[in-house]
Amino acid sequence: MLDKLEKIEKEALKTLASVKDKANLEKWRLAKIGRHSPMMNMFSQMASLSKEERPAFGQGINRLKALLEKEFEDRRAHIKQAELEESLASEKLDISLPGRPVKMGRLHPSTQNLRRVLGILAEMGFQVYTARDVESDEYNFQLLNIPPHHPAREMQDTFYIDTGNNDESEKQVLRTHTSPGQVRAMREFSSQNPDNPPPIRIALPGMCYRFEQITARSEVQFNQVEGLVLGQTITFGDLKGTLSEFARRMFGSHVKTRFRSDHFPFTEPSAEMDIECYVCGGKGCSVCKKSGWLEILGCGMVHPSVLANGGYDPARYSGFAFGMGPERQLMLRHKISDIRYFWGNDIRFLEQF
Template identity: 60%
Template sequence: MLAQLDQIEQKALDELQAAADEEALQQWKVTHLGRSSPLMRAFDGLGGLPKEERPQIGRRANEVKRRLEEALEERSGALRQAAVLRSLSAERLDVTLPGRPVARGRLHPTTLTMRQITAVFAEMGFQVYRSREVELDVYNFQLLNFPPHHPAREMQDSFYIDTGSERGDNPVLMRTHTSPGQVRSMRFIASLYPGDPPPVRLVLPGMSFRYEQVTSRSEMQFNQIEGIAVGRHITMGDLKGTLSDFARRFFGQNVRSRFRASHFPFTEPSAEMDIECFVCGGAGCPVCKRTGWLEILGCGMVHPTVLANGGYDPEVYTGFAFGLGPERIAMLRHRIDDIRNFYANDLRFLEQF
């Protein structure tokens, strides 16, 4: 009897190896574990065995059953796995086909650049202050130490507003820079604490306007970001440190900057800040006009007249101010060779950002 069971087991296991799909497995199961399978019949025959043989044969029969069931499970798993593996090779995608496009929105490149700039200054405590685009000559020029007929006005040709009346030395105009915000913001902040004006640390982003023919290098409308810091202990060293920190944050930690003497009526001393050309590394190239340096911003110590006009006693307070052009910086960074791209709003340009 035991030999018979061995035989049953061996035969079933042999046939299981030949079963190659789910159907064959079912067939095998019926044949070897089904009601009328030799194994089941062996169980059925247990009752007819002599009493002393019964436990041994019964144990063995159960063992065979368990082994056959395990073998079936194992074989079945192996077959399923093989089937999955077979199907994988059939389910191959062309992964080089393009993805399903998503309608993506974008910010205008000047918005992007302005955000990047104001973000760096925000971390240094400079907050955003905005002021109007149509201004009085007094705010745009006179309070900034450009008296009427000052030669420096020639560098800032203005669009004037037709007010229908003769306004003498205080015409209405499109602001030529965001600097009128210097006096407006200082007056605002000083007004919060009359008699004891608190320190000022602001950036003033916004659109500015110059009466200039639109060419690849000049626009009649462009953004500016002005910055101003006023307090009791602010020095030109702080100006250099703050702006060099900005340059390293914005253009790269290894970027060198330099300050050249220059002139703006509303700052004194005044400076132009250059950074080492990031295109050629300072060796000289067409982008930096072969000088190795890129002019990035104008800056200086706030002129005593401007401090006084803003409500800050120049005998007590000092400050620095700076102004930079987001379009110019975007042009340098992205090698945009025509400033007109910004306000032409051609999607072929805008969609590159």
């Protein structure tokens, strides 16, 4: 009987070694360790054995059963692993094939940069104040110290509105700068408390217009962001400190600034802030046109007449204002040589941002 067991074992192990897949393994299982397998049939023959033979046979067959079951499990694990490996190998992709296009919405680059500028200004306590595009001559010019026929008007070629009314004082224009918003804001805030107007710290973004031909370098419309600070202790030193801080947040923590004298009718003293060219570090390159500096914003202490026009007593209040062009910043940062791209809205331009 034990011989028989030995024979079964040998035969079972031999056939198991040649089983390579799940289906044959199952066949093997049914044939070798299944309920009707020769091995299982041997159990029923136990009764026919003598008392002396039984223990040895019992031990033998139990060992055989355990052995075959373990071998079966090992084989099954082996086959599963092999099949997995084969399947993984056969499913290998050319990962260099392009992904499926995803439709992605984007903000216009000007909006993106406008948000960045306004975000930095907001961190510095500047609230956004928006004003209108079509302005009166009074707000766009006169209240900002630019009377009719003043030479400063030549600095800004103006679009006039045909209102059918030729009265000088009734003239309407497309705002040439965001500065009329300064006076609108000052008047709004000072009217809340005329004797003691509140301090102001605002950012005025908006589209401005200049009567120019559209070329690679000039546009009829462009965004401007203006800032206005009014209070009782604001100085030119504060202007420099605040705007240098803005420049560091906007262009990098190590950026150097330079303030040089300039002229705006609505500020006095007036200045231009340059930053050291961030492309060449001030050595001179094509972006800064070899100058090492980039002109970033115009600024100055608010002119006493403008303060008075806004309802703020120039003897008690002082402040500064500044203005910059978000599109110009983008052109410098991305080396865009043609300003017409912005309102041209060619999808091939917009999708690069």
